[in-house]
Amino acid sequence: MSKHPLLVRDVLKRKHFESAKLIAGQQGLNRQVLWTHILEIKDFDTLINGGELILTTGVGLQLERETQIAYLENLIRNGAAALCIEIGDYFNYVPAELVAMANAHDFPIIIFEEVVRFIDITQDLHTYIINQHQQALTQLDTISRTFMELSLMPNGILKILQVLHQDTDALFLFVSEDTKSFYYPIEAKKYLHLMEDHCQQLELHEPIQLMSIDKDHFVIIPVNGLGQVWGYLCMRSALPKPSDYTLLNLERATMSIAQILMRNRMLQERQQSREDEFILALIQGEPIDLQYYQSYLPMESRNLFYRVVVFNMLDYANTFSEEDWQEIQLQNVMFVRSIIKKLGFFPTVSVRQHEIIILAFYIAADDMEENRDSFNQAIQQIVARKTPQLFEQITLTFGISNVYQSINSVQQGYKEAKTTIQMQHNELASSIYYKDLGVYRLLLHQDHVALLQYVKDYLQEILLIDQKNGNDLYQTLCVYLACNGAKNDTAEQLFIVRQTLYKRIERLENILGADFLQAPHRLNIEIAVKAYELLKKTAPDILRF
Structure with a gap:
């Protein structure tokens, strides 16, 4: 490496090449010489790395013409810089076939018609190359400091x-x-x-x-x-x-x-205090002056929609100093904002201690307002591009609200995104979309006492039997419902023989009725199951039967 690399044309100007003659490869004088190598054997594939100036007395070229051609082909294929041959006792001329091949590949062939000391050539060129390398390192260090100062x-x-x-x-x-x-x-x-x-x-x-x-x-x-x-x-x-x-x-x-x-x-992000203030006011339901915050909203359009997206980082903020965490969050916001903007969103972003809140605006046709592909792509890119500096050792959880158009719905959208995250933490849902929570969207709005009574109305006898006898009637009921009444599939998932399953189903029929798989009985039971699972996660203290 050097700022001004040593080329074959430069080598020809050195002292020890005053009597040398270039007989082939005139167009290859700009080849870079990285080192010199004395090569007197015909098999050398592993002995050169490319860029070498090859010195030879011709000992390896005394053989038949095919071997001479193969020798030169090998040098060209391995990226040698040039070939220097001492004309004398071992090799007295360069055949026309070799000259033609060298010209065809712009590969310089240099001959010495007088005796030369290869040791003097290698010492001269190696000293020059090493000195140039050291100078280049010094120059790189100097220019790097210049770049840092200019930055x-x-x-x-x-x-x-x-x-x-x-x-x-x-x-x-x-x-x-x-x-x-x-x-x-x-x-x-x-x-x-x-x-x-x-x-x-x-x-x-x-x-x-x-x-x-x-x-x-x-x-x-x-x-x-x-x-x-x-x-x-x-x-x-x-x-x-x-x-x-x-x-x-x-x-x-x-x-x-x-x-x-x-x-x-980072300066731009630090100047987004009004943007943060804007989102905070919206999610708290405070009255706002939209004209004052208009710069943080895209132009109104009939096809302009948005979702509220929340990135939750659990309690990882407590493992960092406040100053370090603010810096980490600032970089996280920059990273997220950049990705979603490239996917066509118009983001308005707020960062809080444990979460990043985004109003992700976008333009879409009426029948494409869900725009899930773009949201999925954004999440995938954020997860895929996590680096040691971004979201380091942080488990991200995402929640995405329903689609809205009115800015007055931000508070509702924020609650939906947060609810989705909570359901993931409770292992009651895996989807990042509030819309996919199904019946939980209704149950979450119900009073715990009312939900408990609903559970008792349909499941109390089954749960009491399980508590008293250690049976698995409740689990059997859940799997049987999930398998849509398919006995073989149910038995396989429960790892029991069919005779055992038949006895459990008979007992369930005695408690719930023989038609418990038929509507509307099945719907009532399935809702009771969902309500029970929800109470186990959100209000376990009231579960007394």
Whole structure:
């Protein structure tokens, strides 16, 4: 690695190559020389890594022509930089077939017609390469500090592009969907729309992408923050592939740009106090002046809908200091807001000690107002992109309300989302949607005493028998109902033989009636079962039979 890599053309200018002749591969003089290697054997696949300047006296080339051709093919295939041959006792000329092959692959062949000391060549070139490497490390350290300093200054991204241009003489752009795009120098502007269009199509999993359009070569590196791509640093270069030094330099620049974007987003989130105030007033049912808060709401539309989404984080806040938790929550909000905005939502967000509340507005056709696919996709992306910095060691629980249009329904939507989360915690429901709670939506609004009486009316005798004798009549009833009266399936799920099941069903029929599987008796019993399960989780102290 060096800022100015050693090329074959540079090697030919060194002292020990004054008498050397280039006899093939004139178009390959820009090949980079990473090291030198003396190679006198024909089988060397595992001995070179690529980029070596190969030195040989021709001992391995004395064999038949096919072996000579295979030797050169092997060098080209393994990415050697060039071949230097000492013409003398072991090898007195380079055959025309080898010259033609080298020209076809732009692979330089250099000959020495006088005796040369390979040890002098390797010592000279290795010293140069190592010194260049050390200088590059020093330069990288210096420019990294420069990037860090610029990241704290106004208009830092543009200044970073300017430093990159000064260091490489290439054209640079930074493009992003969320922030202003930048370019430097002015000539780079003509590539702005091209890069914006291209980057919109990208779903980069690789850290670097190389792209060539006619004679223009581009390097595109994603700028990552909070587990997401926030933009792309683009370099237009004359070379198809930049040097390792340039790539390392670009990676350091992207880290500094990410810090600028992170700081700007955190400042924006901290300035959302009125947004937080707005949501808090709505969920508490307080009167509000909508005109005062209009900037936090999308334009009214007949097809504008919203759901209240709540992310619950249990009691993890207690494991952090208040200052650290506020910082964690701030980053969490930035992360969530970015994802749902990209999915077409217009979010209004509030963060509280243990939860994040989102009014997720969206436009949809009347027959598509549920929009579950987008909500499911948002939740999946949030869960999938959890990183050590985001929601660290935190178990998230999600609750999503019904669909509303009137802003006056936010309080109701918040209660629905919270209820959904509570039902998940109680293991009475697995869905994140309030609509999927079924009959629990009715039972939750009932007085506990009234629910207990309902349970007693239908299930008391069964529950008392189980308490007294240790039987499993209640479990049998639940499974039998779930299996829709299928005896084989019921027996399999209960892990009992059919004769035992028949005896239990006969006893249930004696208590509930022979037609307990028929409507409306079955509906009454199933509701009683749901009410009993709900009371076990929410009011176990009153369950006395």
